[in-house]
Amino acid sequence: MGExxxxxxxxxxxxxxxxxxxxxxxxxxxxxxxxxxxxxxxxFGIACCSIEMIHTYAxxxxxxxxxxxxxxxxxxxxxVIVVPGTIVSxxxxxxxxxxxxMPEPKFVVSMGSCTISxxxxxxxxxxVKGAEEVIPVDIxxxxxxxxPEALVYGVAKLQERIANGESSPVTVKPYELEQFGxxxxxxxxxxxxxxxxEDDLVMRYNWNDSP
Amino acid sequence: MSLEKPxxxxxxxxxxxxxxxxxxxELLGGHVIDRESHVNAEGxxxxxxxxxxxxxxxKTEAGFDHLANLTAQEYDDRYESIYHLxxxxxxxxxxxxxxxxxxxxxxxxxxxxxxxTADWHEREAYxxxxxxYDDHPDLRRILLPETWQGHPLSQDYDQNQPQIVTLRENxxxxxxxxxxxxxxxxxxxxxxxxxxxxxxxxHVKTVLDGEQVADIDPDIGYLHRCEEQMCQQGxxxxxxxxxxxxxxxVSAGMLNEWAYARAAEDLADIEVPxxxxxxxxxxxxxxxxxxxxxxxxxxALDVFGDFTAIFQYAFRDRxxxxxxxxxxSGQRLMFNYFRLGGVAWDLPEPRDEFFEKIRxxxxxxxxxxxxxxxxxxxxxxxxxxCVDTGVLTPEKAKSYGATGPVARGSxxxxxxxxxxxxxxxxxxxxxxxxxxxxxxxxxxLVRMREVEESARIIEQCVDLLEQWPEDDREIQAxxxxxxxxxxxxxxxxxxxxxxxxxxxxxxxxGTDKPARxxxxxxCFSNLQTLPEMSQGEYIPDMIASLGSLDIVLGExxx
Numbered sequence: 001m002g003e004x005x006x007x008x009x010x011x012x013x014x015x016x017x018x019x020x021x022x023x024x025x026x027x028x029x030x031x032x033x034x035x036x037x038x039x040x041x042x043x044f045g046i047a048c049c050s051i052e053m054i055h056t057y058a059x060x061x062x063x064x065x066x067x068x069x070x071x072x073x074x075x076x077x078x079x080v081i082v083v084p085g086t087i088v089s090x091x092x093x094x095x096x097x098x099x100x101x102m103p104e105p106k107f108v109v110s111m112g113s114c115t116i117s118x119x120x121x122x123x124x125x126x127x128v129k130g131a132e133e134v135i136p137v138d139i140x141x142x143x144x145x146x147x148p149e150a151l152v153y154g155v156a157k158l159q160e161r162i163a164n165g166e167s168s169p170v171t172v173k174p175y176e177l178e179q180f181g182x183x184x185x186x187x188x189x190x191x192x193x194x195x196x197x198e199d200d201l202v203m204r205y206n207w208n209d210s211p
Numbered sequence: 212m213s214l215e216k217p218x219x220x221x222x223x224x225x226x227x228x229x230x231x232x233x234x235x236x237e238l239l240g241g242h243v244i245d246r247e248s249h250v251n252a253e254g255x256x257x258x259x260x261x262x263x264x265x266x267x268x269x270k271t272e273a274g275f276d277h278l279a280n281l282t283a284q285e286y287d288d289r290y291e292s293i294y295h296l297x298x299x300x301x302x303x304x305x306x307x308x309x310x311x312x313x314x315x316x317x318x319x320x321x322x323x324x325x326x327x328t329a330d331w332h333e334r335e336a337y338x339x340x341x342x343x344y345d346d347h348p349d350l351r352r353i354l355l356p357e358t359w360q361g362h363p364l365s366q367d368y369d370q371n372q373p374q375i376v377t378l379r380e381n382x383x384x385x386x387x388x389x390x391x392x393x394x395x396x397x398x399x400x401x402x403x404x405x406x407x408x409x410x411x412x413x414h415v416k417t418v419l420d421g422e423q424v425a426d427i428d429p430d431i432g433y434l435h436r437c438e439e440q441m442c443q444q445g446x447x448x449x450x451x452x453x454x455x456x457x458x459x460x461v462s463a464g465m466l467n468e469w470a471y472a473r474a475a476e477d478l479a480d481i482e483v484p485x486x487x488x489x490x491x492x493x494x495x496x497x498x499x500x501x502x503x504x505x506x507x508x509x510x511a512l513d514v515f516g517d518f519t520a521i522f523q524y525a526f527r528d529r530x531x532x533x534x535x536x537x538x539x540s541g542q543r544l545m546f547n548y549f550r551l552g553g554v555a556w557d558l559p560e561p562r563d564e565f566f567e568k569i570r571x572x573x574x575x576x577x578x579x580x581x582x583x584x585x586x587x588x589x590x591x592x593x594x595x596x597c598v599d600t601g602v603l604t605p606e607k608a609k610s611y612g613a614t615g616p617v618a619r620g621s622x623x624x625x626x627x628x629x630x631x632x633x634x635x636x637x638x639x640x641x642x643x644x645x646x647x648x649x650x651x652x653x654x655x656l657v658r659m660r661e662v663e664e665s666a667r668i669i670e671q672c673v674d675l676l677e678q679w680p681e682d683d684r685e686i687q688a689x690x691x692x693x694x695x696x697x698x699x700x701x702x703x704x705x706x707x708x709x710x711x712x713x714x715x716x717x718x719x720x721g722t723d724k725p726a727r728x729x730x731x732x733x734c735f736s737n738l739q740t741l742p743e744m745s746q747g748e749y750i751p752d753m754i755a756s757l758g759s760l761d762i763v764l765g766e767x768x769x
Contacts, residue, residue: 045411047434047765048460051505052544055533057518058526071518073407090356091404091412091433093378098405114436120453123444124437125363125370126355145544177378188373192358201378202358208371 028165035079035105036162039155042078042102043071047085049112049145056148068155075101080158082151083137086114086121087128093203096177099135107162109154110137113144120144129210133175138167177201222274230304235273239265250477250702252305254293259312259319263346266294266308266325274298275306276609278326280703280731282716283336285365290317290342294329295703295716295731299609299623302631302712307703312342321347328612331739339364339439354432354768364439397425400750404433408513408754411764415741415757417750424753427742431735431767438769442728447475447694448551451728456545458730459766462501462533463709465494465540468549473633474704474715475551479696484685485635486676487553492635493672494539494548496665497569501532502709503658503665506761510655511587513758514596514751521586528579531572538565551694553687558676566673573666573673580659588656597652601744601756604649611743612736615711616661617760620654622647627707639671651752654759693723703731710734710761730769734762 017023041063045053056063063069072078075098087095099106108131113119115131122129131137138161141154161167181198183189196202224235232253236243239255242265247254257265269275275296282293294308312319321344322329333344334353341362344350352359356376361368403414412433418426438454445451455467469491476483483491508525515521533543538559540548548555559565587593603613608621618625626643628636644660646653698721705714711733720726737760745753 043407044405047411047436048457048544050411051461055526055530058530059523060527060530075405086434086436088433088435089359089374089376090435093376094404094412094433097378120457121436121438121441124440125368126435126437147543180375180377183375188360188375191360192375195358196375196377203376203378205374205376207373 032165033163036159037067039068039080039107039159039162040070040072040078041068042075042081042098043073044081044098045084046087046091047114049084049114052145052148053082053084053111053151056151061148061152063152063155066152066156066159068159075099076103078102079105080107080109080155082109082111083115083131083135084111084145086119087131087134088124088126089128089203089205090126092128092134092175093177093201095131096134096175096203100177105167107139107158108135108137109139109141109151109158111141111146111151111154113142116140116142128175128205133210135174175203175205177203222272224273225304230306232306235269235306238273239268242268247307247309247701249307250700251704252295252307254307254309254701256309256311259310260345262294262308262310262320262322263324266296266322269296269306269308270325274300275304277302278322278328278332278612279705279712280714280716280729281322281329281332281336282703282727282729283340283342283364284718284727284729285340287366289314290340292319292336292342293701293716294322295714299618299625302625302627302705305703307701317342318345319343320345321350323347326612327607327610328736328739331735335735338362341365352432354435356432363437396420404430409757410509410762413738413757413762413764413767415753417753419750422749424745424748424750427745427753429738429741431738431764433768434764435768436765439728439730442730443725446723447479447696447725448690448692448723451475451725452549452551453545453547456547457765458732458769459502459709459713459734459763460544461505461709461763462529462536462544463498463763464544464546465491465498465536465548466502466706466708467713468546469495469634470704470706470708470713470715472549472551473706474702474717475694477704478700478702478717478719479551479690479694481552481690482688483553484688486679486684487686487688488635489672489675489679490539490554490558490686491549492639493669493676494536494546494554495634496668496672497532497536497539499665499709500662500669501529501536503662504529504532506658506709507583507587507655510755510758510761511593513754514593521583524579524582524586531575535569535572538568550687550690552690553685555686557684557686562677566677569669569673573670576662576666580662583659588652588659594652596751596755597650597655597759598648599650599652600748600752601651601759602649603740603744607743608649608740611740613711613740614733614736615708616654616657617711617737617740619643619645620657620759621649625712627705627712631705633706635672636668639668641667641671651755651759654761658761695719695721695723697721705731708733710763710766711737713766732766732769734760734764734766735769738762738767 110131118129121127245256280295292310297305338352403409404412414430416428456464508522511521540546696719703716714731716729718727744756
């Protein structure tokens with residue numbers, strides 16, 4: 001910033017740096033800070049929580065204030081996926097596919113009780129008991145549904161974690177997408193062998209093993 | 212007066228004080244092998260191979276043009292399908308056709324040839340209960356994945372058995388040459404289940420001929436969260452009420468709760484105090500405004516494709532309604548405010564402030580609506596996309612069982628608030644809105660005008676509540692702690708939800724939980740009309756039609 005620089009460059013931040021225009025930091029730390037400060041969210045609606053999620057993006061709560069407000073329709077342009085709703089057996093493989101299409105590094109905010117445990121529908125014959133059964137989750141926002149303020153708080157917490165370079169451990173062994181031919185041959189697999197091709201992608205649910 | 216309807220020509224079995232079931236039984240002659248008495252109507256038991264003959268006689272000769280619902284269930288000794296029939300002209304004239312089929316090989320004739328709507332209803336019955344419908348055009352699973360083992364609402368289903376679900380349809384649609392084999396000029400386009408224009412997790416398989424839709428197949432079930440099972444596991448008194456909020460979850464919770472409240476109250480013979488009815492009416496109409504605002508906002512999003520003005524305005528206005536609903540119920544979205552026999556608690560204190568808040572909202576509403584009309588209905592681009600596209604004729608609307616704004620946009624004058632009165636509606640002055648354009652534009656217009664009518668209803672309720680004597684504010688009737696309706700009572704009751712006729716069938720078995728709980732979702736029937744509307748239209752018109760149907764997947768899939 002040499003002489004004659006425009007007055008608008010002389011921000012408070014600039015003043016805080018003092019006489020030197022340089023900051024010394026590690027590149028990784030810098031990148032983490034950048035990532036946390038500008039997040040592209042995936043426009044992804046599932047159930048009731050997506051209504052509150054839209055309210056979080058819209059007037060009044062305005063998630064954009066926190067540098068995380070642009071919903072992207074394509075997973076290839078997004079780096080945060082908010083999972084807003086109950087995941088059922090038919091949808092889980094699709095969600096996995098959407099998640100797989102997002103470029104690294106990517107982060108997951110699970111919104112609402114359904115994505116934690118299945119919530120009020122936990123005992124349903126068709127309900128996957130939490131988003132973590134399928135994809136790793138960074139932040140859980142509880143509630144049924146969580147208020148927009150709660151989601152804003154969750155996103156702020158995620159930004160904090162990203163800036164600190166933390167990532168989430170996978171706490172359970174998730175349901176995976178596999179080729180049908182790779183499944184262990186048991187009664188069910190034998191039974192379906194006529195209907196499903198060897199190289200079709202499938203997800204096998206062992207409801208008994210679910211937490 | 213606005214609440215009266217022109218009377219229809221005399222039909223068989225219609226008398227001054229309701230239906231004469233004997234005359235109807237006579238019309239059907241030997242087809243009726245037994246008669247049952249349900250709380251809402253009589254049931255005629257017919258043989259499984261005579262379903263088509265019976266239904267077509269009833270439709271053409273007795274005027275039962277509305278197949279409201281199909282309930283399938285399994286008893287210890289038999290399977291049973293119940294066709295709930297009523298009339299668009301007068302929905303209080305109801306008749307149930309009960310079709311038993313044997314336990315070891317449940318079969319009965321399909322009704323899909325008589326009523327288009329039976330197509331999906333029978334597929335659902337096959338999927339969840341396991342009854343086969345002969346002569347059905349396309350009997351395959353609808354809610355569960357095609358590779359699912361067993362029928363979850365049948366008696367011997369083991370919920371813990373492993374399942375395998377494929378990802379076939381989700382393969383990259385452009386991987387292979389997607390021109391269809393038998394007609395190389397067409398092309399397959401896969402829309403959803405993750406797509407911004409499908410209002411949630413709907414999957415639409417579309418075949419295009421050039422830019423026009425040649426064939427379309429909505430694939431649902433991506434949000435089938437076992438609502439019926441959940442309700443069958445809960446006790447009547449408190450455990451079921453939270454679930455209706457989650458069927459149609461766009462703030463229409465109060466309306467859905469009323470559907471359950473109405474069915475269960477009629478089943479258990481509970482009188483609701485008048486004061487509670489007024490509160491119910493007011494909060495339900497607030498819900499309707501919030502739901503229609505969302506419909507409007509997302510429709511504009513579909514047609515204009517932007518997240519800017521209209522969408523944001525609609526959500527700004529929803530926030531105001533949601534704040535009021537939060538004041539009433541303590542929750543923004545999942546109210547759980549109704550109780551059997553009344554409501555959870557009285558209006559918030561200080562009451563003056565609360566009423567002031569509602570009046571402020573109602574005062575602003577005309578200006579806001581005018582703004583929407585400027586932005587939406589007056590917009591030339593919008594008109595080009597919506598006028599005369601997605602046409603649904605009244606005859607088709609009836610045959611598909613369409614209700615709510617979708618039917619009223621096709622000129623079908625059907626609104627349960629007036630035709631099958633409940634709550635406080637018949638004491639108030641308001642109009643049923645219909646439009647005769649039958650296109651996307653009419654359906655949007657109906658919603659916008661309904662918001663005005665809802666505002667009128669709310670205003671009258673506020674006036675009533677303000678003057679209600681303080682010592683007469685009874686919010687809850689005396690209801691036993693554990694509710695055990697008489698065994699083997701059956702009831703089908705519906706209310707006018709935000710999307711149309713939201714009905715519930717309950718069968719009691721003497722315990723404190725329902726033996727069968729079936730939800731008749733308006734969106735489920737309305738969505739069926741999509742192929743009818745979009746055949747031959749351009750693909751953006753199809754998206755507009757989908758938006759104008761205003762479906763909520765939580766209610767479609769349940």
